[in-house]
Each structure stands twice: as structure tokens, then as C-alpha cells.
Amino acid sequence: MDVVVADIELEAAERVRDELLALGRRSVAVRTDVSQAAEVEALADVAYAELGDIAVLANNAGVTWRPYRASWDASIGDFEWIMGVNFWGAFHGHRAFVPRMAASPLPAHIVNTSSIATLKPTPGHAAYTASKAAIGGFSLATRAEYAAAGLGIGVTVLYPGPVQTGFATSERLRPAADRADARGVVPWQTYTDGEPMRAGAETPGAIDPAAVGPIVLDAIEHDRPYAMTHPLPPYVHERARLLTELSPHPPVE
Ligand SMILES: NC(=O)c1ccc[n+]([C@@H]2O[C@H](COP(=O)([O-])OP(=O)(O)OC[C@H]3O[C@@H](n4cnc5c(N)ncnc54)[C@H](O)[C@@H]3O)[C@@H](O)[C@H]2O)c1
Numbered sequence: 001m002d003v004v005v006a007d008i009e010l011e012a013a014e015r016v017r018d019e020l021l022a023l024g025r026r027s028v029a030v031r032t033d034v035s036q037a038a039e040v041e042a043l044a045d046v047a048y049a050e051l052g053d054i055a056v057l058a059n060n061a062g063v064t065w066r067p068y069r070a071s072w073d074a075s076i077g078d079f080e081w082i083m084g085v086n087f088w089g090a091f092h093g094h095r096a097f098v099p100r101m102a103a104s105p106l107p108a109h110i111v112n113t114s115s116i117a118t119l120k121p122t123p124g125h126a127a128y129t130a131s132k133a134a135i136g137g138f139s140l141a142t143r144a145e146y147a148a149a150g151l152g153i154g155v156t157v158l159y160p161g162p163v164q165t166g167f168a169t170s171e172r173l174r175p176a177a178d179r180a181d182a183r184g185v186v187p188w189q190t191y192t193d194g195e196p197m198r199a200g201a202e203t204p205g206a207i208d209p210a211a212v213g214p215i216v217l218d219a220i221e222h223d224r225p226y227a228m229t230h231p232l233p234p235y236v237h238e239r240a241r242l243l244t245e246l247s248p249h250p251p252v253e
Contacts, residue, residue, distance in 0.1 A: 002026035004047040004054075007061065008033050008173055026051065034061045034089030035081075037096075044096035053104045056220060057097045059090035059135075060113045060158075063170035068124030068188035077178040079127045086131035087138070094142060102151040109154045109220045111227070112139045116161040120233040124188030143225060154223040158216060161230030162206035 002025050007013040013029035020027035028050050032043045047054055063085045065078055090112050101108035115132040122129050136157055143155035189195055212229050219227035 001056070002051050004028050004030060004043070004051060006030045006032035006034070006043050034059075034092060035084035037088075037092045040089070040092035040096045044100065047097075048100055053106050053108075054097060054101060055106060055108055057093055057101075057108070057110045058113070058216075059093040059110065061089050062086050062113060062115075062132075062167070063173060064125070064128045064167060066168055066171055067185060069185055070124060070188060070191060071126035073186040074127060079130075081174055081178040082127040083131045083134070086128070087134040090135050091138065094138075098146070098151070098153060101153050102146075102149075105152075107152045107154070109156065109223065110139075110142075111156045111158055111216055111220065113158045113160065114139070116159050116228075116230060116233060119159060120235040123192075140225075154220075156216075156219040156224055156227050158212075158219070158227045159229070160212060161228075162203035163209050163212060163229065164206045165209055168202050 003016075003020050005013040005016045005020075005027060007016075007029075008031065010029060010031040013031065017027040017029040028046065030043050030046050032039045034040055044054075063082060065074075065082065069078075094110065097110070112135050114135045115128070117125060117129050118133040118136055139155050139157040146153040146155065207229060215227050215229055218224070
């Protein structure tokens with residue numbers, strides 16, 4: 001495909017653009033802070049001007065905090081930054097692209113990256129889990145909305161497990177102003193006898209990002225509501241069991 005690559009780090013986007021150009025595709029790199037609505041609108045303008053109709057939108061930019069910390073040790077800025085990139089970034093993507101996708105006769109597809117962290121309890125990671133769970137709920141509703149309105153736009157929620165990327169270093173991208181109200185970071189292991197919390201790229205057994213590509217492509221081609229890179233955490237079954245046990249009978253529609 002021809003691809004517009006957006007990232008807050010322009011050089012990172014340019015590296016991917018150059019790979020695509022070397023494959024003989026058209027590609028453009030655009031520096032974009034997805035937490036800013038105006039920047040995502042401007043990105044959509046560039047995308048439609050450069051490539052015409054957009055078939056696939058991947059809302060994939062994401063950040064996390066390190067070290068892991070308790071919600072009560074987190075600052076307002078911690079939450080605002082993570083929600084801003086992870087949830088509002090995906091929202092801004094929908095808002096900027098969906099009207100133009102809907103106006104096109106061609107089918108389109110949106111992939112929103114959530115996380116396996118939302119499918120199991122993840123202590124020390126509340127802001128991230130909240131932001132990624134918001135993506136799950138938003139995707140569930142918008143997929144149904146687009147289908148009900150006959151827009152021809154599919155939505156997939158991608159739930160990655162651990163993947164070998166530079167993800168754990170994302171605090172480097174945090175605007176300095178966001179740190180203004182930080183109270184001083186208390187590592188999560190302060191509360192767990194020194195046992196550190198590891199996730200994502202730091203986890204033994206994290207997979208190669210190249211293995212995720214075919215999974216996402218399959219979800220787009222088959223308009224799947226979900227894409228998974230790893231086995232389903234057992235907690236999902238436990239949650240289903242508890243909800244079933246506690247729900248009124250007969251089931252309420
Ligand atoms: N790596 C994992 O183990 C893992 C697990 C579950 C979910 N995820 C999710 O996968 C997605 C991709 O992450 P990744 O693992 O490839 O990490 P990554 O750090 O390599 O990629 C994330 C990209 O987002 C960009 N970014 C950060 N803030 C931005 C902003 N404000 N505007 C635009 N771009 C911004 C970064 O520059 C980076 O290139 C993220 O949403 C992440 O939450 C990753």
C-alpha cells in the first residue's frame with residue numbers, strides 16, 4: 001500500500017517512509033502529535049491531498065510510564081499525557097478521517113491499538129490500562145455505529161501482548177509541561193517487596209513486531225472486530241464467569 005506515516009518523532013516516520021519508497025510505494029512522513037486535534041486534522045488533509053481516498057487508518061501511537069507506579073502516586077499530568085496520546089489520539093483519528101472515509105464509495109477500515117493489559121489486572125499501570133480500555137469501548141461502539149449507518153467502515157481493536165519495541169522508553173517523548181505537577185515517582189515495587197513489574201518489550205518472550213503485521217492484515221481483510229497477538233489471558237474467562245454468575249436471569253437485552 002501507499003502509506004502516510006505519522007509520528008511525533010519525524011525521523012522515526014521518515015525511516016519508515018524511506019523503507020516504503022525503497023519498495024516502490026508512495027509514502028509521506030508527517031510530524032504529528034496525535035494528542036492535538038488540529039494536528040490530526042492537518043495530517044488527514046495531507047493524507048487525502050497526497051494519496052486520495054484512505055483505505056486504512058491505524059491509530060497506533062501509544063505511550064506508557066516507567067517505572068510502574070500506583071494510581072495514588074500518579075500526577076494529574078501522568079494521566080493527562082497518557083490519556084491524551086493513547087485515547088484522545090485514537091479519537092482524533094476517527095474524527096478527522098471518518099467523515100471523508102464515509103463520503104468515499106470505497107470500503108475503509110480502522111485499526112485501534114489497545115493492549116492485552118486491559119484483559120487482565122495490571123497493578124501499577126492504571127493510567128495506561130484506563131486509556132487502552134477506553135479505546136476498547138470506543139471501538140466497540142463506533143464499529144456498531146458505522147455498521148448501523150451503512151458507512152462501509154470496519155473497526156478492529158488490536159490487543160497486543162508483549163512485543164519487542166522501544167515502547168518502555170516512551171517517557172522521553174513527554175512534553176516538559178506535563179511534568180509540572182509530578183510529586184516524585186514512587187516505583188510500584190515499593191509496595192511489592194521489591195518485585196518489579198515488567199511488561200511489554202521488557203517481558204521475556206516478547207515477540208518480533210514483524211509477527212504482528214500479518215495478524216493485523218488478516219483482521220483488516222476479514223473485517224474482524226478483534227485481533228490478538230498472544231493467547232487470551234485466563235482472567236477473561238474468570239471475568240465472564242463472575243459476570244454470568246452475578247447477572248440477573250433471564251438475561252437482559
Ligand atoms: N510493545 C508492547 O509490548 C505493546 C503491548 C501492548 C500494546 N502496545 C501498543 O502498541 C502501540 C505501538 O507501540 P510500540 O510497541 O510499537 O512502541 P513504540 O514506542 O515503538 O511505538 C509507538 C510510537 O508512538 C509514537 N508516539 C508517541 N507519542 C506520540 C504522539 N503524541 N503523537 C504521535 N506519535 C507518538 C512514538 O514516537 C513511537 O514511534 C502502542 O499503542 C502501544 O501502547 C505495545
